[in-house]
Amino acid sequence: xxxxxxxxxxxxxxxxxxxxxxxxxxxxxxxxxxxxxxxxxxxxxxxxxxxxxxxxxxxxxxxxxxxxxxxxxxxxxxxxxxxxxxxxxxxxxxxxxxxxxxxxxxxxxxxxxxxxxxxxxxxx
Numbered sequence: 001x002x003x004x005x006x007x008x009x010x011x012x013x014x015x016x017x018x019x020x021x022x023x024x025x026x027x028x029x030x031x032x033x034x035x036x037x038x039x040x041x042x043x044x045x046x047x048x049x050x051x052x053x054x055x056x057x058x059x060x061x062x063x064x065x066x067x068x069x070x071x072x073x074x075x076x077x078x079x080x081x082x083x084x085x086x087x088x089x090x091x092x093x094x095x096x097x098x099x100x101x102x103x104x105x106x107x108x109x110x111x112x113x114x115x116x117x118x119x120x121x122x123x124x
Contacts, residue, residue: 004096009118012086016122020081022096022115031098031113033105034079036070038092039117045095050105051079059105064090086122093117 008020024034035050049060051070058070069082079096097111104110 004098004113004115006094006096006115006118009094009120011121011123014086014088014122014124016086017082017084018086018120019083020094020096020118020120022079022081024077024079024096024098024113030100032102033099034070034072035097035099035105035111036079036081037095037097037108038090038120039095040089040092043092045108047106047108048081048094050099052102061106083120086120088122088124091120091122093119 005023006020012018024031033050033052036048037045038048039045047061048064049068049070051058051072053074056072060068067085072079095117096115098113099105099111
């Protein structure tokens with residue numbers, strides 16, 4: 001089974017920045033878009049944003065809009081989540097995921113492959 005490999009998590013102070021990476025064998029997975037989700041302790045996994053491989057179309061959850069930016073490098077089959085102005089409430093395990101269709105990309109159900117997650121902790 002193809003795997004998505006995330007990296008870049010860690011501990012950062014409030015107001016700081018982090019960049020997460022996710023390597024995805026896009027062609028192998030028949031992926032058309034990549035999403036980022038996060039899950040805080042005791043909470044549901046929630047949508048953060050997505051990007052399409054073709055055209056680089058992005059969309060973000062309201063909670064991160066203006067602070068987080070998703071980009072991709074098609075040649076490296078890698079997507080990035082640049083997080084700035086981090087807040088303690090951004091603390092969570094962050095997951096990348098691959099979608100085979102550009103349909104309802106804010107829903108977890110639209111993704112068929114997931115990474116193992118990377119911890120992001122923002123201290124106040």
